[in-house]
Amino acid sequence: ASWPHSGAITVQNLEVKYAPDLEPVLHHISFSVEGQEKVGLVGRTGSGKSTIALALFRFVEPSDGKILIDEIDISSIGVEDLRTRITIIPQDPILFTGTIRSNLDAFAQYEDSEMLESLRRVHLIPSEEDDEETTSFSGDNINLFKNLDTPVSEGGKNFSQGQRQLLCLARALLRSSKIILMDEATASIDFAMDEKIQKMIRTEFADCTILCIAHRLRTVIDYDRILVIDRGNVMEFDSPYNL
C-alpha cells in the first residue's frame, strides 16, 4: 500500500465521451490537486462533476488526455487495484447485505479493535469526548455500531444515507486511503448532518486528499480550493476567498 503516498492528482487534457459517436462531456480539461489538499467540486447539474469522479475510478476511459496520481498514469494500474487504493463515497452508498463487520472488512484483514476505532473516529460510535450533538451522529440507537455483528439488510436500507456515508468513511480510514472522492448527498440530507460530516473530514482526514462534489458552495467554503466546472470546462480553480 505504498502508492499513492502523497495523493497528488494531475488531470491533463482530459476528454471524456460516453460513446464514440457522442459529443464529449469533458472538453480537454487540466488541473492539479496537491497531496492532502481539500478541493470542492461545484457546477450546475450536468456540468461533468460526476464524470470526473468516474474517470478517476476508470468507470469511463478518456478519449484523450490522462490522469496521474502521484506521477503514475492511472491507465497503467489495474482497475481493481486502483479501486482499492482510492475511495469513492457515492451520494447514496449501497452496502453489502451482511453485517457491519462484513461491510468494513470483506477480506477479514482487520482486528475488531481496529474496526471499532475507525467507527469511533467517524463518530458512528460515540467517544468519551463526544458531546451530545456529535453523539447524535449515530442516530437514535447509539449501540447499533458497537456491535460489529449488527445486520445490514439489502443495500443497507436499515441505515440512513448519512450513516452509510459515514460507514464508507470508516472503511476509508481502515484502508488508509490517501485519496477520497465524496459525492455529497443531495438536498434530502439534513444540513446538520452535512456539516458534521464536513467537520469530521477536516479533523480525521487531514492527511488525505479530498475531492468533494458539493451542491452548495456553503458546504465546501472552508476547503483549500474550489474547482468550478461549467459545461465540461474548468471555469475557476481558486481559494473560496478569491472566488
Ligand code: ATP
Ligand atoms: P449533477 O450535478 O446533476 O450530478 P454532474 O455535474 O455530475 O451533474 P455528469 O453526471 O458528469 O454531471 O454529466 C455530464 C454530462 O454527461 C451530462 O450532459 C450527462 O447527460 C452526460 N452523461 C452522464 N452520464 C452519461 C451516460 N452514462 N451516458 C451518456 N451521457 C451521460
Ligand code: MG
Ligand atoms: Mg453528479
